Amino acid sequence: MTPPLEPIELLASPAPERADAARNRAKLLAAAAELIQEHGAEHLTMEAVATAACVGKGTVFRRFGDRFGLFLAVLDQAECEMQQAFMFGPPPLGPGAPPVERLRAFGVASLRHLRQNMDIYVEADKSAAQRYDAPPRVVRERHLALLLGEAGVSGDLELLAATMLGSLDPAQVHHLLTVRRRALEELEAGWLDLVARITAPS
Amino acid sequence: MTPPLEPIELLASPAPERADAARNRAKLLAAAAELIQEHGAEHLTMEAVATAACVGKGTVFRRFGDRFGLFLAVLDQAECEMQQAFMFGPPPLGPGAPPVERLRAFGVASLRHLRQNMDIYVEADKSAAQRYDAPPRVVRERHLALLLGEAGVSGDLELLAATMLGSLDPAQVHHLLTVRRRALEELEAGWLDLVARITAPS
DNA sequence: ACACTAAGCGGACTGCGGTCCAGTTTTGTT
DNA sequence: AACAAAACTGGACCGCAGTCCGCTTAGTGT
Numbered sequence A, B: 001m002t003p004p005l006e007p008i009e010l011l012a013s014p015a016p017e018r019a020d021a022a023r024n025r026a027k028l029l030a031a032a033a034e035l036i037q038e039h040g041a042e043h044l045t046m047e048a049v050a051t052a053a054c055v056g057k058g059t060v061f062r063r064f065g066d067r068f069g070l071f072l073a074v075l076d077q078a079e080c081e082m083q084q085a086f087m088f089g090p091p092p093l094g095p096g097a098p099p100v101e102r103l104r105a106f107g108v109a110s111l112r113h114l115r116q117n118m119d120i121y122v123e124a125d126k127s128a129a130q131r132y133d134a135p136p137r138v139v140r141e142r143h144l145a146l147l148l149g150e151a152g153v154s155g156d157l158e159l160l161a162a163t164m165l166g167s168l169d170p171a172q173v174h175h176l177l178t179v180r181r182r183a184l185e186e187l188e189a190g191w192l193d194l195v196a197r198i199t200a201p202s
Numbered sequence C: 001a002c003a004c005t006a007a008g009c010g011g012a013c014t015g016c017g018g019t020c021c022a023g024t025t026t027t028g029t030t
Numbered sequence D: 001a002a003c004a005a006a007a008c009t010g011g012a013c014c015g016c017a018g019t020c021c022g023c024t025t026a027g028t029g030t
Helices: A019-039 A046-052 A057-064 A067-088 A099-116 A118-124 A128-133 A135-150 A157-166 A170-178 A184-199 B019-039 B046-052 B057-064 B067-088 B099-116 B118-124 B128-133 B135-150 B157-166 B170-177 B184-199
Strands: none
Touching: A019 A046, A019 A057, A019 A067, A046 A057, A046 A067, A057 A067, A067 A099, A067 A118, A067 B128, A067 B135, A099 A118, A099 B135, A099 B170, A099 B184, A118 B170, A128 A135, A128 B067, A128 B170, A135 A157, A135 B067, A135 B099, A157 A184, A157 B157, A157 B170, A157 B184, A170 A184, A170 B099, A170 B118, A170 B128, A170 B157, A184 B099, A184 B157, A184 B184, B019 B046, B019 B057, B019 B067, B046 B057, B046 B067, B057 B067, B067 B099, B067 B118, B099 B118, B128 B135, B135 B157, B157 B184, B170 B184
C-alpha cells in the first residue's frame, strides 16, 4: 500500500496541538494578559509569564517563538474580531456597502483598533520611536511636504508625506524585494504611480 | 551681571565634543564599518566594536546611545550624500526641475540608496520581517487590494494596498499621536483623503 | 492493558545589550 | 603654571531573550 495521503490543510492550520500543550498555551496567554494589564506591556518578561503560568521558560518560547510572537498571540483575539468585522460584519465595514465606502470605514476602524491596543503594538516593535524621530527621516519628510506644496497639492501635506515615506520604508522595501519577489523596477513604477495619484489635480 | 545668553544653535549642533571624544568616535565608526564589511551587520556586537577600537564598552554606548544609534551613525555618510543630492544637487533630484519631477526622482533615488545599504537597515530594525509576514497584516493587505479592485482602481493593487497599510502602521500612528501631537480625527481625515486620491478616476 | 514513539517540558546556561560609577583627562580660569 | 569643574573613560555588573538537552507524558497501535 502507498502511505495514506495527507488531508489538504485548510486555512493554515499547520499542526495539531497536543492536549497538554493547548492547556499550557491557554494558561500562558491568560498569564500574559494579566501581567500586561497589571504592569504594562513594556515590563513583561518571558520568565515572568512562565512563572505566573507555572511552566518552564522553555515552554513559553516553544509555544510562541519569541517575545514578538507572544505579543501577537495576545493581540490575536482583538485581531480576529477586527478581521471578522471587515470581512463578514455589517456594512459599511463589511460586505454590502460600496467598496470605497468600505475602504474609508476600514481605516477608521483600524485607527480605533490601534489606539485600543497601542501599548502592546508599541512594545512589540521596539526601536519604532527612533525610526520616526531620526533626523534623516524628518528631513526627508519635510522635503516631501515642501515639494508637494510646490506641486500645488492641497491638504494635510505632512500626513501625505508620511504616507509616501512609508512606502519607502526600508523594512517594507526589503520585504517586497525578498519575500514577495518584487523587482526594484516594479517598486519604482509603484512610486511613480503613487506620485501621480497624489499630485493629480483634484 | 545677568548670565550670558546662549548663542542660538543653528542646524542642530547639540553639543561640542571634547577632542578625545571625537577621536574615539572616529575610531569606533571605522571599527564598526570594518567589522560590518567583514562579518555582516547582523553579527556586529557592541563589545566587538569596542574591542576593535581599543576602548571600553561604555564609550560605545555613550557615543551612540544604543545599537540602533550606532547603525544610524554608520549610515550617516551615505545619508548625507543622499540629502545633499536631493536638497542641493543637480536636477531632476535637486532644485531646478519641476516639483513633480523631483518627487519622482526622489523615490527612485531612495530605492537605490536603500538597496545599497539594505543589510544595515534590516539589521538596525529587527523584528521587521515578522511585522510584514504576520498573518493579520497579510489578510488586511489582501482585503484592501480586493476592495481597490472592486472600486475600479487599476494598477499594482498589491503595492497600493501595502502603501495604504503603511499609513496605518502602529508605530507610525503612535508617533503621530504622541510626538507630533496629532488628533485621531486628523489621522482619520488623512486616511479618507488618501482613499479619495487613490480611488479617484484617472 | 501494555508498550512504543513522538511531542512536549523545564530550568540551567549562554551571550549580548545596556547601566553604573570610581577614576582619569581635557579644557577654561586665574 | 596651577587649579577646579566638567566631560569622558572603561570594564565590572545586571537583566533578559533565546538555546539546549536529558527527562516526562500524552496519544496510538496491538
